[in-house]
Amino acid sequence: xxxxxxNRAILIWTGLVYAFLFLPIAVIVFMSFNANKYGAxxxxxxxxxxxxxxxxxxxxxxxxxxxxxxxxxxxxAMILGTVTALGMRPLTPSxxxxxxxxxxxxxxxxxxxxxxxxLMILNFIGWGRSYIGMFLGNTAVITxxxxxxxxxxxxxxxxxxxxxxxxxxxxxxxxxxxxxxPKLVPGILSGALMAFIMCFNSFCIQYYLAPxxxxxxxxxxxxxxxxxxxxxxxALAAVMALAAAGVALLLxxxxxxxxxxxxx
Amino acid sequence: xxxxxxxxxxxxxxxxxxxxxxxxxxxxxSFLSLLGPSGCGKTTMLKIIVGLESPDKGRVFLxxxxxxxKPTEQRNIGMMxxxxxxxxxxxxxxxxxxxxxxxxRSQAEIDEKVDWALKLVKLEGRDNDRVTLMSGGQxxxxxxxxxxxxxxxxxxxxxxxxxxxxxxRVEMQYEIRSIQRQVGITxxxxxxxxxxxxxxxxxxxxxxxGRIEQWDDPWxxxxxxxxxxxxxxxxxxxxxxxxxxxxxxxxxxxxxxWSFPVNERDGFKPGDAVTVAIRGEHFHIDREPGPxxxxxxxxxxxxxxxxxxxxxxxxxxxxxxxxxxxxxxAVYAPGQELTVSTRPQYVHYxxxxxxx
Numbered sequence: 001x002x003x004x005x006x007n008r009a010i011l012i013w014t015g016l017v018y019a020f021l022f023l024p025i026a027v028i029v030f031m032s033f034n035a036n037k038y039g040a041x042x043x044x045x046x047x048x049x050x051x052x053x054x055x056x057x058x059x060x061x062x063x064x065x066x067x068x069x070x071x072x073x074x075x076x077a078m079i080l081g082t083v084t085a086l087g088m089r090p091l092t093p094s095x096x097x098x099x100x101x102x103x104x105x106x107x108x109x110x111x112x113x114x115x116x117x118x119l120m121i122l123n124f125i126g127w128g129r130s131y132i133g134m135f136l137g138n139t140a141v142i143t144x145x146x147x148x149x150x151x152x153x154x155x156x157x158x159x160x161x162x163x164x165x166x167x168x169x170x171x172x173x174x175x176x177x178x179x180x181x182p183k184l185v186p187g188i189l190s191g192a193l194m195a196f197i198m199c200f201n202s203f204c205i206q207y208y209l210a211p212x213x214x215x216x217x218x219x220x221x222x223x224x225x226x227x228x229x230x231x232x233x234x235a236l237a238a239v240m241a242l243a244a245a246g247v248a249l250l251l252x253x254x255x256x257x258x259x260x261x262x263x264x
Numbered sequence: 265x266x267x268x269x270x271x272x273x274x275x276x277x278x279x280x281x282x283x284x285x286x287x288x289x290x291x292x293x294s295f296l297s298l299l300g301p302s303g304c305g306k307t308t309m310l311k312i313i314v315g316l317e318s319p320d321k322g323r324v325f326l327x328x329x330x331x332x333x334k335p336t337e338q339r340n341i342g343m344m345x346x347x348x349x350x351x352x353x354x355x356x357x358x359x360x361x362x363x364x365x366x367x368x369r370s371q372a373e374i375d376e377k378v379d380w381a382l383k384l385v386k387l388e389g390r391d392n393d394r395v396t397l398m399s400g401g402q403x404x405x406x407x408x409x410x411x412x413x414x415x416x417x418x419x420x421x422x423x424x425x426x427x428x429x430x431x432x433r434v435e436m437q438y439e440i441r442s443i444q445r446q447v448g449i450t451x452x453x454x455x456x457x458x459x460x461x462x463x464x465x466x467x468x469x470x471x472x473x474g475r476i477e478q479w480d481d482p483w484x485x486x487x488x489x490x491x492x493x494x495x496x497x498x499x500x501x502x503x504x505x506x507x508x509x510x511x512x513x514x515x516x517x518x519x520x521x522w523s524f525p526v527n528e529r530d531g532f533k534p535g536d537a538v539t540v541a542i543r544g545e546h547f548h549i550d551r552e553p554g555p556x557x558x559x560x561x562x563x564x565x566x567x568x569x570x571x572x573x574x575x576x577x578x579x580x581x582x583x584x585x586x587x588x589x590x591x592x593x594a595v596y597a598p599g600q601e602l603t604v605s606t607r608p609q610y611v612h613y614x615x616x617x618x619x620x
Contacts, residue, residue, distance in 0.1 A: 160349035163316055164407075166336040167343040168363035168414060178362075182353045 025241050032234035049235040059236050062220035066200055069216060073138045074196035080139070081146025081195070082188050086180075088147075089154060100151060103144050114141055115208035122209070134209040141205060142198045146191035153187035193247060267292035267450050268313070268418060273322030275308055282308045284474040286322070290452070290467070295444055297453045297461035300471035301497070306454045309471075310420050313452065314341050326417055342411030342449075344424040348403040350395040356382075356406050357391035363414035381409035384443060401432040408440065412447060419444070421453040425460065437464055458498045462486060470494055492614050495541035502583040505616065506540045508532060517613055521579015522558040526611045538613040544573065544586035546610035550603045557603035560585075564598050572596070578604065 035044035053059060088099050106114065118137040119129070127133050161183070165175045203218035210219060224233060266289035275283040282305045290296050298306040311317040313324055315336035324331045331339055350359050360381050364374045382388050385405040395406055404424055411419060421440070425433045441464050444451050455461050461468050462482040470477040470485065470493075477497075478490040489495035496503055506519040514525045517540050524542075532538070550557050558578055566573040572593045574585040585604065587593040596602075 160345040160347065161351055163336075164343065164345060164349040164410075165351070165362070166316070167314055167339075167341060168410070169337050169340070169366040170362075171337055174366065179351060182351075 028234050029238040029241065032231065032238045034231070037231060049232045053232045053235045053239075058215070059217070059220060059224075059232065062215050062217045063236065063240075065215070066217035069135070069138075070196050070199040073135060073142060073199045074192050076135075076139050077143040077146050077195040077199075078188060078192040081143045081191055082150055082184070084143070084147045085150035085154075085184075085187075088151065096151070100148065103147050106141050106144050107148075111141060111202060111204045115205045118205075119208050129209055129211045131211060131214070134206060134211070137205050137209045138199050138202055141202065142195035145194040145198060146188065149191035149194065150184055150187040153184050159183075193250065197244070197247065266290060267327055268452070269325040270309070270313070271323050271325070273309070273312060273319045273324070275305075275312065275317065275319050282474050283312075283319070286474075286476060288469055288476065288479060290450060292327075292450050293448045294466040295441065295451045295453065295464060297455055297465040297468045298471060299455055299458060299461040299468055299497075300477075302456060304471040305474045306456075306471050307422060310422055310452060310454050313418075314343055314420055315339050340414070340416050341418045341420060342414060342416035343420040344404070344407045344411055344422065346423045346426060348395075348400070348407050350403055350406055350410070352396050354395070355391065356387065356393045356395055356398075359395055359406055360410045360413050362410065367414070377413050381413040384412065384446075385409045385439075399432075400428050401436060404428065404436060405439075408443065412443070412449070416449070419449045419451045421451065423454055423456070426455070426457070433460075440464070462498070470497065472497075489541065489612060492539050492541060492617050495543075495612055499543055500584075501541040501543045501612075502581075504540045504542070504581050504583070506538055506613065508534050508536045508538055508613070510534045517611060519579060519581055522581065524558070524606055524611050525556065525608050526613060527608045529613070532613070537616040539616050541612045541614070542583075542606060542610060544584045545571075547583075547585045547604045547606050549574075549585065549587060550605060553603040554605060557605045560602050560604045562596055562598050562600045562602070565596050 032049055033045050033047065035046040035048070036042075084103070088096050091099065115137065118133070118140070122128055122130070122133040122137075161179050162175050165179045166172075170178060201218070203222060206216045207219055207222070210216060215223065221233065221236075224230065268290040270286060270288050273283055273286045274281070286305075286309060288296075298309060300306050308317055312319050313331070315331065315334060319332065322332075326339075326341075351362065354362070357378050360378045361374050364377060369377075378391070379388075382390065385408050387402065387405055387409070390402075395403055398406070407424070424440075425436050428436060437460060453461070453464060462485065465482055467479065467481055468485050469479045472493050478485060478494045480488075480490075485494070486498055489498060489501070492503060495501040504519050506517040508526075509516050509518050509523075511518075511523065511525075515528050515534065516523050517526050517538060519540070549560075553559075560576050560578050560583075562574055562576040563582070564575050566575070567589070570589055572587050572589055574587060574593075574596055575582065576585070577583075587596075
């Protein structure tokens with residue numbers, strides 16, 4: 001009986017934590033359909049903020065810029081990260097572990113610090129705030145995600161599929177494309193997705209490195225919030241939350257059913 | 265006529281000498297097991313034959329051609345791995361066809377050979393199944409078909425059965441051996457399971473610490489172990505310290521409270537300290553003490569199904585006897601005193617080694 005009561009209490013607690021996490025998102029979606037400009041009640045349903053978002057705003061342009069920019073950075077990170085992970089493959093497990101911990105440093109070191117130091121370097125070589133600088137800086141901090149998730153795919157020490165292909169007559173290049181790469185694809189893709197999200201999100205780096213006048217979505221929102229909050233931002237937030245949930249589902253599918261995905 | 269010939273192969277990993285001057289050979293179409301405890305070098309030897317490792321010294325020949333300078337993909341040797349090593353992103357048929365595709369065979373030939381291989385391993389009609397959804401035994405059949413379909417010059421098996429359940433394992437032992445006979449392919453099988461090695465092989469090489477301990481047919485391997493290690497690893501012999509003496513004109517080995525007549529061996533004379541190995545099932549348990557019988561006191565008995573193991577003391581030494589499960593064996597009880605005897609050919613002795 002005591003156990004039952006305890007279990008119920010902890011279940012309630014779990015519910016509270018979920019509410020704490022998801023209430024803000026629910027509120028913002030709810031308010032994005034509220035006619036009142038200041039988010040005040042009484043509630044009156046409207047879709048005009050969505051209309052405004054998609055017709056007259058600068059928000060959509062900023063979102064487009066962020067999307068394209070993140071796509072380019074994530075793609076570059078995917079190539080760089082995959083090659084890096086492959087290079088670490090022949091190392092002994094202990095050395096690979098060392099490299100792995102080392103490459104995860106850019107993930108742990110605050111982006112604030114990294115953005116500052118990247119800006120210093122860019123200023124030093126004369127590029128300063130520029131598209132190329134922002135691109136390099138962002139790519140640098142997201143590449144480790146690809147490396148780490150790709151490395152995770154060749155954990156199995158007893159995996160002899162590559163050796164098997166060789167005994168069947170495949171030359172090393174053929175083995176790479178027929179066996180190694182298909183095995184790594186789920187890791188590479190989930191790494192790239194992760195990198196994309198991180199890049200899309202990285203206000204700090206973009207705020208430091210973006211050329212003057214260029215506004216990615218995080219910078220645009222930041223600017224708008226400082227000058228006064230408008231409900232069309234609720235609409236944008238709702239759209240983004242939906243897109244992110246979709247991406248999260250996709251990530252989940254790749255992470256937990258990689259085998260299925262490979263059989264496509 | 266030897267088909268596979270391994271000559272003076274040496275291999276070290278750093279300070280660790282894994283293979284120490286290994287030489288052996290094998291006639292065409294026969295089945296050889298490399299048997300030994302983990303770390304004895306058997307898998308490294310196999311990898312050297314297929315080219316996944318290269319030897320520091322020594323050479324490997326197959327059918328008169330030297331293999332050692334060739335890369336794995338040019339050796340045309342089929343191999344089965346412990347964890348199947350199937351390609352998870354391919355169907356059964358595509359797994360089997362892989363080696364033929366590499367060889368750029370026509371689609372008609374590929375189809376025909378894949379069908380032949382599927383029939384060989386009794387997986388007809390499973391062409392389009394996903395290998396990841398198959399049981400271990402079925403995956404291993406696919407791996408065997410994939411290895412044989414390329415018509416390799418030789419087949420290597422790296423502990424392919426050790427991940428399977430006992431029942432499936434015994435079934436696969438029989439299956440692999442019968443397919444090997446049917447195809448007539450020269451085969452080297454690596455295992456740490458002595459029963460598996462004895463069951464399947466024409467010849468067994470027992471390896472220990474990078475050396476060949478004994479190289480014989482299964483019967484000789486079991487009945488005439490060449491060393492203390494061999495008698496302890498193949499089956500489980502009682503290993504005892506003793507001394508050779510001459511008794512009534514017979515060469516006899518003597519321990520604390522027991523003695524058995526033995527056959528003479530070159531290089532041994534009365535007075536030598538020896539290590540004695542006698543298998544539990546080679547003791548005869550007597551109701552009535554006969555000539556040469558030794559007193560034995562039962563400590564406990566263990567029922568294992570087909571046999572009953574009887575632990576007890578023969579003089580001051582603890583030994584284990586193995587008796588067939590019978591109504592006679594069922595009455596043995598702790599504390600009971602019996603006598604045991606054995607025949608000279610069952611008592612093996614070697615120069616004294618410290619084993620305990």
